[in-house]
Amino acid sequence: MEIKDMYDLDHTLAKSYLSQFTYPWEALKGIKDFILELGPTLSSEYKEVSEHVWVHESATVAPTAYLGAPCIIGPRTEVRHCAFIRSSALVGADCVVGNSVELKNVILFDHVQTPHYNYVGDSILGYYSHMGAGSITSNVKSDKTLVVVHGPKNIETGLKKFGAMLGDHVEVGCNSVLNPGTVIGPDSNIYPVSCVRGVIPSHSIVKTGGVIVAKR
Known part of the structure; x- marks a missing residue:
């Protein structure tokens, strides 16, 4: 799942930044520095409400x-x-960051919703993606080893912290867990209370028990 297959980059201020990379997780290490560079260049409609925190009016x-x-x-x-936005979060236009939601080292494209009790860390959420209530990205493996993306071919990321990459128009059901290194292709749906791992193809449905079917 390359960036060009996952995202419409016209729906994020990170277009130029993300365009440098092949795979979306390659962008995780530089999100903080990118925000620090971008912030001072924003239009006057953005107000620096505290040091290095810019909020549109x-x-x-x-x-x-x-x-x-x-x-x-x-x-x-x-x-x-x-x-609770811990740090290093680029949140786009028309988004919802809900009650008791925690964001850390993330890019949220425009129209992303994380409305209720979500943890989203070391992740990128595409245009119009939605995290159901209580769904989270798990960004560190239990054995603390480096994250591998499991798919048609396994890709070693070299990252200890890597949550999930959600393509455009992905729907994640309530109380689901996206395990470290999860990559979900555009226009896919995850059933509630799912435990997801690896690469989910575009236009797919992840059903109860991890069964993956193509959308009709």
């Missing part, structure tokens, strides 16, 4: 939300009560 941020530096919050995005 049309965004809504609840008073109990925490915005850790560096981060960028895009137009018309809603950051709800008790959201």
Whole structure:
């Protein structure tokens, strides 16, 4: 799953950054530095509300939300009560970061929804992707070894922390766990309470028990 197969880059401020790479997880190491470079170049509609934290004037941020530096919050995005943006988060336009949601080292394309009790770490979520309530990205293996992407061919990433890559228009069902190194192709659906690992092809449905079928 290469970047060109996963994402419409016209729906993120990270277009130029992501275009440098072949695989999306190759971008994880540089997200912090990219945000620090991008922030000062943003239009005057973005306000630096604290050091290295830029929020668009049309965004809504609840008073109990925490915005850790560096981060960028895009137009018309809603950051709800008790959201915890730890650091290194580029959140696009028209997104929802919900109550008790935690983000860390992520790129959220435009129209991404993480509305309820989600943990999203070391991950990239594509245009119009959606994390159901309680669904999370698990970004470190239990044995602490480096993450391998398991698919038609296994790819060693060299990364200790790597959550999930969600293509455009991916729907993740409630209370699902995306294991380290999960890559979900565009227009795919994950059933609720699923445990997902490896590469899920585009236009697929992951059903109960891990059964994968093509969408009709």
